[in-house]
Amino acid sequence: MTQIPQQLKYTEDHEWVRAEADGSVVIGITDHAQHQLGELVYVELPDAGRTVTRGAAMAVVESTKAASDVYAPLAGVIVQGNPALADQPELVNTDPYGEGWLVRLRPGDAADLAALLDSAAYTQLLAAED
Amino acid sequence: MKREELIFEQSRPGRRAPTHAPATLAATDDLPSSVLRQEPPLLPEVSELQVVRHFTRLSQLNFSIDTHFYPLGSCTMKYNPRASNTLAMLPGFLARHPLEPDSHAQGVLESLFDLQELLKAVTGMSGVSLTPMAGAQGEFAGIAMIRAYHLARGDTERTQVIVPDAAHGTNPASATMCGCEAIEIPTGPDGDVDLDALRQVVGPKTAAIMLTNPSTLGVFERRISEIAEIVHAAGGLLYYDGANLNAILGRALPAGMGFDVVHINLHKTFSTPHGGGGPGSGVVAVNPRLEPFLPIPIVGKRDGSYVWLTEADRPQSIGRLSGFMGNTGILLRAYIYMRLLGTDGMRRVSGYATLNANYLCARLASAGFTIAYPRRRASHEFIISLKDVARDTGATAMDFAKALLDRGFHAPTTYFPLLVPECLLIEPTETEARQELDDFVQALTEIRDLAGRDVGELKRAPQTTPVRRLDDVRAARQLDLTWQGKPRTVN
Amino acid sequence: MPFIPHTDDDLAVMLQTIGVADIDTLFDEIPAALRISSLPGVPPGLSEAAVTRLMRKRAAQNTDSLCFLGAGAYEHHIPAAVWELAARGEFYSAYTPYQAEASQGTLQLIYEYQSMLAGLVDMDVSNASLYDGATAFAEACLMAVRASRSNSRRVLVARYLHPLWRKAAETLLKGQTVELVELPAVDGHTDPDALTKLDGQDFAAVCLPWPNFLGGLEPVDTLTDWAHSRNMLVIGVCNPVALGLLKPPGKWGARGADIACGEGQPLGIPLASGGPYFGFMACRQALVRQMPGRIVGQTLDIEGRRGFTLTLQAREQHIRRSKATSNICTNQGLMVTAATIHMSLLGSEGLRRVAAQCHANTRSLVGALTSLDGVELRFAPYFHEAVLKLPRPVAPLLAELAAAGILGGYDLGADFPELGQAVLVCATELRTAEDIAAYRHALAGALGMAAAA
Numbered sequence A: 001m002t003q004i005p006q007q008l009k010y011t012e013d014h015e016w017v018r019a020e021a022d023g024s025v026v027i028g029i030t031d032h033a034q035h036q037l038g039e040l041v042y043v044e045l046p047d048a049g050r051t052v053t054r055g056a057a058m059a060v061v062e063s064t065k066a067a068s069d070v071y072a073p074l075a076g077v078i079v080q081g082n083p084a085l086a087d088q089p090e091l092v093n094t095d096p097y098g099e100g101w102l103v104r105l106r107p108g109d110a111a112d113l114a115a116l117l118d119s120a121a122y123t124q125l126l127a128a129e130d
Numbered sequence B: 001m002k003r004e005e006l007i008f009e010q011s012r013p014g015r016r017a018p019t020h021a022p023a024t025l026a027a028t029d030d031l032p033s034s035v036l037r038q039e040p041p042l043l044p045e046v047s048e049l050q051v052v053r054h055f056t057r058l059s060q061l062n063f064s065i066d067t068h069f070y071p072l073g074s075c076t077m078k079y080n081p082r083a084s085n086t087l088a089m090l091p092g093f094l095a096r097h098p099l100e101p102d103s104h105a106q107g108v109l110e111s112l113f114d115l116q117e118l119l120k121a122v123t124g125m126s127g128v129s130l131t132p133m134a135g136a137q138g139e140f141a142g143i144a145m146i147r148a149y150h151l152a153r154g155d156t157e158r159t160q161v162i163v164p165d166a167a168h169g170t171n172p173a174s175a176t177m178c179g180c181e182a183i184e185i186p187t188g189p190d191g192d193v194d195l196d197a198l199r200q201v202v203g204p205k206t207a208a209i210m211l212t213n214p215s216t217l218g219v220f221e222r223r224i225s226e227i228a229e230i231v232h233a234a235g236g237l238l239y240y241d242g243a244n245l246n247a248i249l250g251r252a253l254p255a256g257m258g259f260d261v262v263h264i265n266l267h268k269t270f271s272t273p274h275g276g277g278g279p280g281s282g283v284v285a286v287n288p289r290l291e292p293f294l295p296i297p298i299v300g301k302r303d304g305s306y307v308w309l310t311e312a313d314r315p316q317s318i319g320r321l322s323g324f325m326g327n328t329g330i331l332l333r334a335y336i337y338m339r340l341l342g343t344d345g346m347r348r349v350s351g352y353a354t355l356n357a358n359y360l361c362a363r364l365a366s367a368g369f370t371i372a373y374p375r376r377r378a379s380h381e382f383i384i385s386l387k388d389v390a391r392d393t394g395a396t397a398m399d400f401a402k403a404l405l406d407r408g409f410h411a412p413t414t415y416f417p418l419l420v421p422e423c424l425l426i427e428p429t430e431t432e433a434r435q436e437l438d439d440f441v442q443a444l445t446e447i448r449d450l451a452g453r454d455v456g457e458l459k460r461a462p463q464t465t466p467v468r469r470l471d472d473v474r475a476a477r478q479l480d481l482t483w484q485g486k487p488r489t490v491n
Numbered sequence C: 001m002p003f004i005p006h007t008d009d010d011l012a013v014m015l016q017t018i019g020v021a022d023i024d025t026l027f028d029e030i031p032a033a034l035r036i037s038s039l040p041g042v043p044p045g046l047s048e049a050a051v052t053r054l055m056r057k058r059a060a061q062n063t064d065s066l067c068f069l070g071a072g073a074y075e076h077h078i079p080a081a082v083w084e085l086a087a088r089g090e091f092y093s094a095y096t097p098y099q100a101e102a103s104q105g106t107l108q109l110i111y112e113y114q115s116m117l118a119g120l121v122d123m124d125v126s127n128a129s130l131y132d133g134a135t136a137f138a139e140a141c142l143m144a145v146r147a148s149r150s151n152s153r154r155v156l157v158a159r160y161l162h163p164l165w166r167k168a169a170e171t172l173l174k175g176q177t178v179e180l181v182e183l184p185a186v187d188g189h190t191d192p193d194a195l196t197k198l199d200g201q202d203f204a205a206v207c208l209p210w211p212n213f214l215g216g217l218e219p220v221d222t223l224t225d226w227a228h229s230r231n232m233l234v235i236g237v238c239n240p241v242a243l244g245l246l247k248p249p250g251k252w253g254a255r256g257a258d259i260a261c262g263e264g265q266p267l268g269i270p271l272a273s274g275g276p277y278f279g280f281m282a283c284r285q286a287l288v289r290q291m292p293g294r295i296v297g298q299t300l301d302i303e304g305r306r307g308f309t310l311t312l313q314a315r316e317q318h319i320r321r322s323k324a325t326s327n328i329c330t331n332q333g334l335m336v337t338a339a340t341i342h343m344s345l346l347g348s349e350g351l352r353r354v355a356a357q358c359h360a361n362t363r364s365l366v367g368a369l370t371s372l373d374g375v376e377l378r379f380a381p382y383f384h385e386a387v388l389k390l391p392r393p394v395a396p397l398l399a400e401l402a403a404a405g406i407l408g409g410y411d412l413g414a415d416f417p418e419l420g421q422a423v424l425v426c427a428t429e430l431r432t433a434e435d436i437a438a439y440r441h442a443l444a445g446a447l448g449m450a451a452a453a
């Protein structure tokens, strides 16, 4: 069974978003997405300070058979990419909602968060895809 | 099982193969030491016999057309006639410096001129350039010509190239190389292009549509004339990816279907070798509206002699694509093959390639395999989908591919085109005998039986190859791309 | 029927299995209006004997000469074993090694090639080949623009880089709006004292030919450090045989170049009217994901044994499609097979001797020709190729030499008018003292001098 933690927000492109106390958000890809991609061998992350628009390709996750863009769920400025992934891209497979996070971002407008899917909506989306 | 050490591991310091280099080291005392190499490059020190043995043994670790049935869809792995190689390697062809005067190369130029004419005949086009060095470079040339055509008409906004989702990866990649944007459109359930989707995307930004016909789904696009009308009416041009020309050789002409430019992979249809990855040739043929833009050089005829036409003769050309004139040796091989076939031979190529594919398809269908487009006539290739087998047994297309290797068959193309799940794209080619096809059906049937009986055993395949399944993830995560060991010292 | 094995009986059984009356029916999905019944422009087929006769005749219609022409393609000795082995059917008729377990021969060979080539240029990694030197140069420029930290789409290039490569690169770079900008030159090479002219401008990379088109030795150490201090990448465009003797790009300046590329033809590939040859490309490990083309890596199989496989494929067109690093698919694999065998036979000492002998022979040639009145060496030092000033217009002299069976060199006038009446000459290790004397004799004759001078 694929995990879909309740407290997170989701996108139709299988990213998750977690709001942090300091106003930033942490972004990763869902358990379903990592499973579809297979074992990751490389993650390309944006440089800190880059401004991204909503829906822009901001990172790339690569397995041996596929490479997928990860899109910015919110507009904002990149605070940091997950430095652990340079040596251990497999963290995205083993712990997609924890150690395997991709990017920390400072949203331009925190209200955009409300427009994302909640866990129930995302669960429904996956059911529909099958 | 056969293994072979790396050539570096067979090296011993001080051993040389001296017959191949000057007997002494000539003086270079006029050169300042700052420009000289301080440490010798890491090359092996081995005898000629060791070299011959090593590379002979390595060759024996390969599957090849010469040793195995190789039904790799979209790649046209047919017999590569020996005559093509022997004659293209005549010393009179090999000794030609690319910059020698045209008068010294009349035999080469005449052959290439004839080849240009033959390629016009098989495509129905009016102009040919032989210079693209592979299909992908032909695609680049084609889209660059289309861009140049639009720009020459002051039509500056046409930067979109439409490609069906079944297209080969080089099609969208070539569009990008030309500075265009690739727009993907879906395929309908019968394998033909979705015309409504096409109508929605064509417009004032359309530079071209790129199509393979028959497509990589192994079916002929029946509404091709309608597609041509839609795209032309919108001001765009039609690009024909000729990777599958083998299927229609002498049966239909790309020009007749409304295409403006075509590339031909001579290493497919005209049976030049694949060489373990290349070289190939991606010659382009065009109709009159694109002729001025053809890449140079082109062989022309002037006062009874053959000459290379270059910048001065072709001012609107998109330019050069290579240092000299492309893969001439491959062009000669294709020319020799075409002369051996002749007009009837060419029609037989498409006829028997299609016969073999339809026969194999019919036999696999009656053996219970799922044909991806069962209501369609197969072209020279067809797709089976193992989705049901995968669901029922857990055996994937990859498992089937590996198990085929154990049974002495190279695997068909797997997981391409991307839109058919668990697919095998099978192209037997015209040079295979019926017995070989029957044996292949038998092998696939056995493998499916094994999947039902003992999928674990199936997943252990291959077991008879020089190595078993390789760890791709390790290869990518712990990159080891060059030998780092020290030459082994004598012990 | 050439190459088709079917008997009448096979045909009958197969048509019956399919359920059609004849082969033509199999084409019934092609709309009738598009179908053709013959190819009028194609002559009838010939027997192998007849085609052999035809091609022998065509081969004989070409004219062999004594070759003093280099300019990017060089006549070297190719050991007999090279093409005997490379033309083996198991190499010749195999496809790209996508099914790794069935392609270990090709894969191991490419891994060995990558190791040799990376060692030769002193870089960390090499790809499995590009089409030729010109396209490798163009791809290196594109790669540098992707990899560079600068946003510039302009690449600096030495004036004396192969003029035809530069033209090809311009075709290939135009679509992606990458622009080549020329470095200032003096005395047959880049002028390091004039670099201040470029101050305040931003470039992604600088390309340095080694040796350059004129046989000149660029000030690579100075230029590499200059470029690095301005955050540009450095691309070394090298003759691989020359690297048997010359400093490899990995050792240029304080940090070494970042990318090396060039034409592989001198490594065992026949001249053959310009192709097939192969382009090579190597780079620093940090740039490997921006490199175009196939790459082979070593890994283990499920039993823990060493094996080889294509890797980093997510850069390539079959996975990344429109976002791939390049559109290249088919490369020049068989040429790499030959080059790997060639390098194995020569070894580093053999390659060094070939390079040194080419240089020594070119020096002898320069000495012999400049003993004629009015023939002068333009620039020194040079390596392997040299520029001579001639007392008369070059083109008619070269035509006269050609008529006498000598390819006398490359006329530089059109590409580099600042050089005046100048010809680029080259004598590889294959040219003997008699060959050189024959050239001198013919040139003296063409200049209307007594050969004995």
Ligand SMILES: Cc1ncc(COP(=O)(O)O)c(C=O)c1O
Residues within 6 Å of the ligand: B074, B075, B134, B135, B136, B137, B168, B170, B171, B212, B216, B241, B243, B244, B265, B280, B281, B282, C328, C329, C330
């Ligand atoms: C349908 C199709 N298009 C284009 C290509 C690209 O041709 P090449 O590999 O010669 O660049 C191929 C070959 O693999 C192909 O199968």
